[in-house]
Amino acid sequence: MIVKNVVTRFAPSPSGYLHLGHAYSALFAAETAGRGLGRFLLRIEDIDKGRCKPAYEAAIYEDLAWLGLDWEQPVRRQSDHFEVYRQALTQLGYKGLIYHCFCTRKDIAAEFERAGRAPHNIAGPDGPLYPGTCRHMSDDERDFRLGRGDPFALRLNMEKACESAGLLTWQEADIGGHLATPQIFGDVVLARKDTPSSYHLSVTVDDHLQGVTLVTRGEDLRLVTHVHRLLQALLNFKAPDYTFHRMLAGDDGRRYAKRDRSLTLRGLRGAGETPGDIRRRIGI
Numbered sequence: 554m555i556v557k558n559v560v561t562r563f564a565p566s567p568s569g570y571l572h573l574g575h576a577y578s579a580l581f582a583a584e585t586a587g588r589g590l591g592r593f594l595l596r597i598e599d600i601d602k603g604r605c606k607p608a609y610e611a612a613i614y615e616d617l618a619w620l621g622l623d624w625e626q627p628v629r630r631q632s633d634h635f636e637v638y639r640q641a642l643t644q645l646g647y648k649g650l651i652y653h654c655f656c657t658r659k660d661i662a663a664e665f666e667r668a669g670r671a672p673h674n675i676a677g678p679d680g681p682l683y684p685g686t687c688r689h690m691s692d693d694e695r696d697f698r699l700g701r702g703d704p705f706a707l708r709l710n711m712e713k714a715c716e717s718a719g720l721l722t723w724q725e726a727d728i729g730g731h732l733a734t735p736q737i738f739g740d741v742v743l744a745r746k747d748t749p750s751s752y753h754l755s756v757t758v759d760d761h762l763q764g765v766t767l768v769t770r771g772e773d774l775r776l777v778t779h780v781h782r783l784l785q786a787l788l789n790f791k792a793p794d795y796t797f798h799r800m801l802a803g804d805d806g807r808r809y810a811k812r813d814r815s816l817t818l819r820g821l822r823g824a825g826e827t828p829g830d831i832r833r834r835i836g837i
């Protein structure tokens with residue numbers, strides 16, 4: 554696929570060392586941009602301050618440079634932009650599309666138990682859909698619980714959001730249009746008391762602000778596009794196009810993951826492999 558003047562990005566989370574799967578994803582994004590004389594950006598997705606570490610971020614730069622990649626400066630680091638995500642949440646709040654949810658995992662499990670096989674008790678791509686317990690909480694109760702300091706999540710009222718956005722489609726390069734069906738995820742979490750943004754929100758805001766025109770990512774993230782397309786519409790962002798690459802698996806057939814220490818780029822480099830060896834291993 555050659556798309557002219559395309560802007561792509563690689564957006565790793567610094568919660569571990571990069572492995573062969575990341576190398577494939579980064580090279581895929583960079584080469585897709587390169588073929589169309591476009592731009593390749595890097596973004597550090599570190600909103601989860603508990604899991605992300607500066608040492609892993611430093612290792613990302615080192616490993617990507619070793620692979621031979623070159624990206625534009627400045628790199629966007631999500632934890633530097635919580636205020637921007639908060640503003641996006643405020644906009645959604647003005648539209649009445651966000652609500653406070655005080656449910657713990659235990660509360661949600663208990664609600665499923667109580668509801669038995671009720672029709673709303675169905676599984677979404679990320680697990681059981683939120684049963685909506687806090688969706689219609691009174692303002693008084695919400696204020697009481699906030700005043701008491703209870704932890705909370707901010708959820709998107711999916712039904713209302715879909716109604717407000719109307720029918721939406723998104724474009725997959727070389728494939729065509731898909732009807733957006735974000736309802737499959739239910740009332741997604743967009744922020745939490747102690748993490749003021751979520752993956753869905755920050756990725757959508759950043760792809761817009763960075764001018765990304767073609768989102769390239771692994772096909773394990775294909776379905777989240779439905780939610781991102783909805784957020785783009787609600788926030789009046791132009792939608793980028795999407796393309797998904799295959800997921801690499803090791804000899805045992807399992808996908809590479811951060812737990813596979815021996816297949817980190819630095820592990821392989823330490824064992825004497827060259828960037829060319831890495832490319833041969835992953836076939837790019």
Ligand code: GLU
Nearest residue numbers: 564565566598756769770
């Ligand atoms: N940060 C995500 C990850 O490391 C990928 C982000 C994206 O491409 O949307 O899996």
